Amino acid sequence: MVISPETRAAIDEAIARTPQPRGALLPALHLVQAEHGHISLELAAAVAEILGIRSGDVMEVVSFYDMFHARPQPRHHVSVCTNLPCSLRGARTLLAQLEAHCGVAAGEPTADGRLVLGREECLGACANAPVLRVDGTYHEKLDSEAARQLLDGLE
């Protein structure tokens, strides 16, 4: 796995915007993950080299933030906010229904590697609970039927 020239150029732009190269670490990781789906050790080492830090510094950061993944991921991330405001409006029931629909428990990817269902802490859409986040896009005020259709539509 290598960082493409396009991604590299975007990382360089991020570096130019921050006083110290390491300040571009989060932007760089977002970019690399967008390209490769996860941050492998090899990719972490490449990012580290660009920013003049150690691979371990990169992996620490990857391990700290929920949105970064050190291992290969299923094609789609579907997460249900299960924090209190959403729980009060049926989010946990919705998650259970989706688990049954997909035949997997939250946190386990489907056998075909299509998606993983997850729980998410508050997404900041409390008034529109329950909320589903699919690969970065919010879907708010969903009922169970709409959510199932949404999942079925994922490649």
Next chain:
Amino acid sequence: MPRISVDGRIIEVPESRTILQALDETGLLMAGIDVPHYCWHPKLSIDGSCRLCQVEVEGMPKLQIACNTPVADGMAIRTRSERVCSARQGVMELLLVNHPLDCAICDQAGECKLQDYAFEYGADASRTREPRRALKKNVELGPNIVLDQERCILCRRCVRFCDEVPATGELHVMGRGDRSVIETLPDEPLANDYSMNVADLCPVGALTTRDFRFKVRVWFLDDVPGVCTGCANGCNVTIGVSKNRVYRYQPRRNDAVNDTWLCDRGRLSYKRIGSGDRLAQASLRGTASAREPVSCGTAVAAAAARLQQLTDAAGAAALVVLASPHASNEDLFTLRRFCDALGVTARGAAVVLGPQDRLLMKAEQAANAEGARRLGFGPPDALLARVRCGEAAGALVFGHDVLDPAHLGGPEALTALETLVVVDLQDSALARCADVAIPVRHAAEREGTLTNFAGLAQRVQPAVEPGWEAWTDGEVVWRLGAALGLAGFEGAYDVRSVSRELAQAVPGFSGIDLDRVGEHGLSLAGVGS
């Protein structure tokens, strides 16, 4: 200097320090004023996360961490108030929530700060009923260090050490919250030259050295102050001894020499003390070239006879003397007097050079290379040239450093001499082909002083006794001198009187006295004669 009050006691402290730094520098921390702490360490950056060092500072509503709170003139601190004690108890209880409490099988037991502080500052009983965190055990972080993640209290001393001291940064805290664990990357083991310090730094049993673990319970160990003999730096160590056996070196704090650190090579050099390749028997080489075991006294007499014969026949100029850079100042002074009395001018000391770094490791692989130089045993090149071109007929050699490729490479040039007397710690290639071989004592088996690279004289004292007959280099020389009837070698060898004479005779060593060289050494002024 600011004056602060701690529990009503007024003390003067250095400026621009935090409370813990000030107490540490005045020598009061945990020695008169107890402020227990985990993450803070005098030689590492301030972390402020364990929260155990909280104290009450007058005028501040919240408890303050002593590690990060700057001292100010007139500051009033309380370290034993009810609020402080309750906060400490809270920290201790929370640290123990996930601790496996496996002290019975933990190597740290007996020197564990979790154990000590739980006893001293903790509550009487545990109130947790929850299952403890199950994490990885026996993780080999590198060749020398083993990690038990379950015992870790995440003080991050080890992480900061790797980041800040060797600056190799192998250790990381991965994860977040109560899922945080210490880890290395798969392809970056903890393998720096100072890796074993993390075991000393670890206040609990999470990091242990592979060398020491399961060897002996620490409460069976006696701690004897000593000096590492691995190189010319002369790092201060505590020698852990049980039943006349050395189990480990640990760094002994000396801010002028090694702070609180020790390199791995030096630390493991304790193994030379009890090593199987020690020269444990004096011997003579008979005509059949087999070695004939004899007592040290017999060996010294035989050596004296050979040296007498040599000097009678060819004069003192035919003899070369190679001193040992591992011997003490007192040994070397005795040898210097011996050479003077005998009229030997061809003297020097071969020193092996090894890797050095910006931290502790010095190139000279001997603890007293500087002392040897200051006592007139300089580079041996000219002397070895005399050996090579046949100008010398005999050699009195201490140690076998001369075999190093930088000097002779092998024993041939010396064994070709008419007479070869070798006084050595190890059963070296040189000792094996000497006419007379005489064993000596290791620095951990004797009294004396060593001069480190910077001219700091440091004392060594016996931690163990060798399991065989052996004297110090100095005593061997003394007895040789006596056997040769040289003036000044009358009576029994006494290291204390030699030390006093050294102080008087050699300007650079004035003031040296076994009992005056304190636990942190004595800086020698100027360069010796």
Next chain:
Amino acid sequence: MGPQVPLITNYLTQHFLDDAAVGLEGYERLGGYAALRRALENSPADLIELITSAGLQGRGGAGFSTGLKWSFMPADGELPKYLVCNGDESEPGSFKDRILMERGPHQLLEGILIAAWATGAEKTFLYVRGEYERPAEALERAIAEARARGIVGTNVCGSDFAHDIVVIRGAGAYICGEETGLLESLEGKKGQPRKKPPFPAQYGAFGRPTTVNNVETLCHVPHIVNNGADWFRGFGTEKSPGTTLFGVSGQIARPGLFELPLGTPLDELVFEHAGGPAADQRVKGVIPGGLSMPVLPADQLDVPMANEFLRERRTMLGTGGVMVMDERTCMVRASVVIAHFFRDESCGQCTQCREGTGWIHKLVERIERGAGVMEDITVLEDICAKMEGQTICAFADAAAWPIQGMLRHFRGEFEAHVVQRRCGFAESFEL
């Protein structure tokens, strides 16, 4: 479905229903950036004085005086100095900053530029919560527009003042909302809060003097500059002037965003504006300021929503995230959700927080399962007390307070779980 638009608007949100007002053209048509131009004609000291006298308090949770915070910045000209806008809104129950960023990006940029002028900052890092992709895009678009028009750049609105704004996205860590955790994150590190001293005004982003302000806080600034301190003090209470955005969620008829003066009574907000609970239900408790604030029981909802009044009820305004629970809800179960959140999000540095959040979660979870004993409740109270006020940042307090609130007002439910060895709330949400 897009973001929740405000159900009650005031000066901050008055144009949020109008799509045409989001872009630069629409914003300027409605008088946008006039405040910035006016501010640039005033000295930084005068602006700090104006904001201080207006009594604007930080809207990110702590409620600290914004003018005072600005005044901590060293006044000398040594650069760089930075402004950091905290858009890492992650407090459960809060969604106001998301809407402010998405629906009013130029209002925020205007506030940023005024604050930057007042504090002498040459650059702003606008840290946007990682999950907030659309708000981040909206801001990037707005910055590009403003840059093209000379509002952001080397000569802000034609003046000698140079300022650049950089959007940095977080990556999913609640603790980055803590100002020094955010600074660490900006520097490409784990978001573990810094010990103080030093404070950000001396040693902030990349080691330089830095002011950190919340999104909503900065959005108020242009309005104060336009209308004056007295006008601002015309809203809210004497000690807590201005409006704020209340986000109401949970078991309530009209969940949504309400821009109302500080000091609006909680019961008015819940029952009048948000329509009260479902027809056949009664309110049991309300969390008034985001998940980290202690709950209030139904009989204490007559409190004005401003810190000076909420403190008397041993809770705080926090981020104005109001969560309503009706009588179906098991408060022990709610506590499990709360405790899980704080356990998950603790950065793990300080002993009390790392171990305390985990222990609280395990304890509450066991009590909820019906496997608790009475002593557990005492232990819970005690752990909370030992976490409070003893750590590097206020996260441990934020983790302890809501549990303390639950125990203060709903202790009976915890005891009932212990005695009955099960949860008695058949209609509560399942864990």
